[in-house]
Amino acid sequence: NAGVMQNPRHLVRRRGQEARLRCSPMKGHSHVYWYRQLPEEGLKFMVYLQKENIIDESGMPKERFSAEFPKEGPSILRIQQVVRGDSAAYFCASSQGSARDLFFGPGTRLTVL
Amino acid sequence: AQRVTQPEKLLSVFKGAPVELKCNYSYSGSPELFWYVQYSRQRLQLLLRHISRESIKGFTADLNKGETSFHLKKPFAQEEDSAMYYCALSLTDSWGKLQFGAGTQVVVTP
Numbered sequence: 001n002a003g004v005m006q007n008p009r010h011l012v013r014r015r016g017q018e019a020r021l022r023c024s025p026m027k028g029h030s031h032v033y034w035y036r037q038l039p040e041e042g043l044k045f046m047v048y049l050q051k052e053n054i055i056d057e058s059g060m061p062k063e064r065f066s067a068e069f070p071k072e073g074p075s076i077l078r079i080q081q082v083v084r085g086d087s088a089a090y091f092c093a094s095s096q097g098s099a100r101d102l103f104f105g106p107g108t109r110l111t112v113l
Numbered sequence: 114a115q116r117v118t119q120p121e122k123l124l125s126v127f128k129g130a131p132v133e134l135k136c137n138y139s140y141s142g143s144p145e146l147f148w149y150v151q152y153s154r155q156r157l158q159l160l161l162r163h164i165s166r167e168s169i170k171g172f173t174a175d176l177n178k179g180e181t182s183f184h185l186k187k188p189f190a191q192e193e194d195s196a197m198y199y200c201a202l203s204l205t206d207s208w209g210k211l212q213f214g215a216g217t218q219v220v221v222t223p
Contacts (some may be wrong), residue, residue, distance in 0.1 A: 042213030
């Protein structure tokens with residue numbers, strides 16, 4: 001089992017461009033979580049998804065950010081019209097169920113120029 | 114509002130010395146607390162959860178509801194314990210929706 005996969009590992013975007021971050025959960029895991037880590041801070045919860053459903057998006061900024069977890073394929077975190085403040089490490093985690101241990105991916109480091 | 118505080122950004126200890134990482138939380142409900150660890154160039158991984166009352170790699174953590182603390186302790190630090198440690202609080206019944214502290218960097222010197 002390769003574990004949670006995220007790509008790209010590093011992403012550079014100019015202000016106003018779109019960023020797409022991908023997350024493939026561990027085999028057998030149907031619960032996906034996205035977190036953001038700003039410099040010198042802890043991870044902040046963004047969104048919790050199950051296949052084809054957003055369960056909890058209380059941590060997502062109201063604008064420009066969206067997430068999906070389609071029936072087939074990876075979960076996608078999409079940031080439209082990126083700004084410098086979006087520069088951060090974005091982590092994906094998966095689990096077998098809601099009260100089960102989380103397994104984290106290696107993260108995607110987004111830099112907005 | 115829920116909050117997790119790790120007051121120490123950096124903790125430097127000698128090999129063989131005891132180490133204690135502090136974690137305080139504020140939460141009105143019944144908390145589920147975790148410690149996560151990230152070794153150099155590795156992924157964030159679960160170290161232990163309070164509900165299991167287990168000892169992992171010699172580390173233990175006791176939930177003190179009176180002091181709203183969940184400090185992580187190890188009696189004899191090893192060099193391989195050098196890592197970033199995060200205390201986390203489950204915000205709901207879902208163990209995946211976590212409030213993380215800012216983390217404590219532990220450096221164990223020989």
